[in-house]
Amino acid sequence: MTVMQNDTSVVVVEDDPASADVLQRRLQANGMSVSVGRTGGDGLALIRELHPDLVLLDVGLPDTDGYDVCLQVKSDSATADIPVIFLSARGDVFDKVRGLSCGASDYLTKPFHPAELLARVDAVLSQSRRIRSPRLSKPAESAPVGRPTAIIALTDQGRRERAELILGPKFEIIAAGAEGRAVDLLLVDGDASVASRMGNEGPAVLRVAPAGAPMSPDTVVLNDELARIADLAVRERELGRDVDAAADALIALAMAFESHDRATAGHSERVASRAVGIAKALGLDAASCQTIRVGALLRDIGNTKLPLGLVRSRSELTLAERKQIEQHPALGQELLAPFRPLARLLPMVRSHHEHLDGSGYPDGLKAPQIPLEVRIVAVADRYEALRIARPDRPAMSADAAVQILQQCVQRGELDAAVVAALATGVRGHDRGEAAGA
Amino acid sequence: MTSEMQADRSAQPESVPRHEDRFIASEELARLVMRTAGSHLQLARDDRPYQWSTTAYCDTYDWAIYRAAVAGQALRLRFREYHRTRPDEAFTSARVWLELKEDTVDMSRKERFEIAGDVVPAFLRGETDLTDASGGLGQKAAELVRAGARPVVVTQYNRLAYAAPDDRIRITADHNLIYLAVPWTTNSDDAVPIRIGPILARETDVVIEMKWLGELPAWAEELHGYLRQRAPADRPSKFVVAMRHLLGEAKS
Structure with a gap:
């Protein structure tokens, strides 16, 4: 049947x-x-x-x-x-x-x-259903009161009951798909596929090793240690959210600075969105995408330490003024360095104007010294800058901007795979718009 | 530290002029060609019929290999793997084939080495010795590695190949050909396997390649003529096509 x-x-x-x-x-x-x-x-x-x-x-x-x-x-x-x-x-x-x-x-x-x-x-x-993750309902907006909540999505009933016994004293066990409930912990089989979420959103996920298998860096074992490990995983996720909150405060500062200039208002948001699109096309995981998003939003925070008139100048810059503007990556790094949890963002802030052939600034780094996330932010920044009108040129079309970046690739300045990922996204978007029309 | 690589005994450097023609054919034409080839030649099992071939091509930061290939003379540096289903990573296999292929106006030479997948980064750091490779190909490859050669594009396809027992004639059909970029950051770490993508382009038709040494037998001569009449034969190599897409030089 x-x-x-x-x-x-x-x-x-x-x-x-x-x-x-x-x-x-x-x-x-x-x-x-x-x-x-x-x-x-x-x-x-x-x-x-x-x-x-x-x-x-x-x-x-x-x-x-x-x-x-x-x-x-x-x-x-x-x-x-x-x-x-x-x-x-x-x-x-x-x-x-x-x-x-x-x-x-x-x-x-x-x-x-x-x-x-x-x-x-x-x-x-x-x-397919055996290997796909349970579909979770959207977490509730409000924080849960009392014990943290856990969903136990193990396929074997015996193992599920054992996990409930271990986690029961510390967690409120709820059913998968429980409407309106926020979930703090998701316990799944080691080989289960779980939809990834950005950064620290969503529950902490623990994968349970098959019966008899030892614990590995990616899995936990169904024993008494599980309650402690689960508790730590949930706390780590909460700590991550606190770091995100600190980053959010800095982003708000950078956005406030940018929003006063009509010419560039919203530029960083567009750069961040573009950078995340590229990162996803390159197959980077959700945590890396989140790091890139925050790095892209904060990449120009050093501008807040430069004279306002210089940053917003619409006329051609003198050599001295250009040199001063080129300080903004280093100034940004100085500003963020005391926030130790944000250390992973510093390369994107300091090096997003570097070129693979060593012709960029501030350090003249060459390709092997420039991490992938920095290359991604650099390409997203250049692309979105070309799409904005400047005193010396009009805003460029998406195709024209991609072509300019491809010329930069041919000269050895930008990463070819990153620009290809950008081009794929831009072409896909154009096709989507054409189909919609 | 320097280590040596073991050359694949089955691969011979080709020191006599080798002819190579490449055609873009419809599915129907490709079926006809392969049916004809199959009645005269043997199925080449070294090309793993209908498994996925994943080939990662290297170039330097100033695209020296691509520029030379467009000019018709280049030493190509590539890594090949075989999988039953299409992988989204390169260098996942325990064994990888490192191939050095040199094309000049007059001749083509190829040397193939079987290496462990996790040795690839060491090779790209210049820590392996290929100087024993015949005809100085190893020396030239070492120079490319010193110039920063690293994987930049990948092709993936299903290949059906027929070849004569002495390999003097070989006819291949590549289906589902996909060109992909490689987000390779540095040769200095041990980051393999590597994720490949995004997809640069797909080939909707079938790429037929005829390679032969010396004279073609009559049936193959006839097949070659038939193909020339019905399919464009000015197709550049997969490497050149992939690079054109990567650098935005291909018409999309």
């Missing part, structure tokens, strides 16, 4: 209306909500919008082939965990191997029996 959850959503990418209709009715009759895309482009748009539980994908499509669609789904970190089943009339072993090597979970040859389709859908969904 095929049992499906009522909230199971499926995207079918199939160009033949009759086949799509049959599939849709068959799946809906088994309690699934179904959306159909008739082309590869439509299908990808639906997958990105709906983030379904499963994709059924035809190989032959009018605008591209199913292999390409599958590769795009599996190449995007936002959709990579969605299982894909190929449905195709091509039954060659090469086609099947090719489909599976593109990342599909299964390959079904047409014509197929409806029962076989449902059985395979069921098997793939069961496998």
Whole structure:
């Protein structure tokens, strides 16, 4: 018997209306909500919008082939965990191997029996649910009163009960998806996939090693030590939030300084947003993205130590004035250095005007001395600066700005992969806007 | 500290002129070509049929290798790995193939070394000795490493290859070809494996390569002529195409 959850959503990418209709009715009759895309482009748009539980994908499509669609789904970190089943009339072993090597979970040859389709859908969904994280409801705005809360999302019932016994005295154990409750701790299986959150948002996550396995740097063991480790993890997360609060205060200061200049108001926010977009495209984790966001917001905080008239000057700078402006990275580092928890931001503040070929300032660093997060902030800063009108030139279009940065790459000033990530994001955004129009 | 690498015994430096033509073909044309190749040649298992080939290409900070390749003469430095499903990291395998390939107007030479994946950073720091490589390729590679060569682009594809037993003719079809950038920061640490991406471009068609030494047999001559009539043959190498996308020189 095929049992499906009522909230199971499926995207079918199939160009033949009759086949799509049959599939849709068959799946809906088994309690699934179904959306159909008739082309590869439509299908990808639906997958990105709906983030379904499963994709059924035809190989032959009018605008591209199913292999390409599958590769795009599996190449995007936002959709990579969605299982894909190929449905195709091509039954060659090469086609099947090719489909599976593109990342599909299964390959079904047409014509197929409806029962076989449902059985395979069921098997793939069961496998997928075992490795995907429980979906948590949005944490409540207000802080919990009393004991911290924990969700125990272990698949094995015996281990779950043991964890409840260990954590019960210190934590209030709540059910996954409990409406309106903030969660402080999430306990999951060692191999579970957990949606990452930015910085110190969301609960502390502890992964439990399989039975009999020793504790590793990434996992904990179900023993009496667990309560202490869980308590520390929650406290560490709270401390991280305090550091974030300190950074927020400094960011507010930098933003207040910037907001008085109409020409640059909001520039740092745009740089930070762009830098995070690049970092995500490069596959950096949520914690790194958060560090980059704060570093980008604070990169020009040294300007607050320079004469206001100089920073806001709209006329061409003299050589002496330029030299003075070029002090702002070092001044920014001086300003932030006493805040020891913010030490990880200092390279971005001091070195975001350095070039890989050594032609930048203030230290003339060369490529191997410039960390990736600094390269990212430098590219985001340059790009957003080109998009703003200056006294000596108008604001540039997105394409023109990307081309200028690519010329900087060719000269050896900026990081090629970082500029490529920026270009990917800009082109993706343009395509999105065009589709929306 | 200097260590030595073991050259792969199966790989021979090619010291006689080698012909190489590259075609962009539709899926249908590629199927036809490979069916014909399969009836005359053997499946080349060293190319792991339909597994994913991940090749990381190196260049210096002033793009010296790319500039030389565009001019038609370059020593290429690349690392190749094979996986059953497409990885999003490079240098994940226990064994990686380091390849030195030199193209000149008159000839092509290639040397292949099997190394451990975690030895890659040591090689890029200049701590491994390739000076024994024949024809001075190792010496030239060492110079590129001293000039800061590091992985800059990656290609990934599924390859089907047919070859003669003596390897005098080889016909390959690369499907699902993807060009990716490599956010490689420094050669000074041991940071492998490395995450690869973003995706620079995808090839929607199939890349067919014919490589041969000396004269082509009649059936291959006919196939070659058939391909030349139906598919563009002025395709640059994957490295050059990837670099054009990376540097914004390709028409998107």
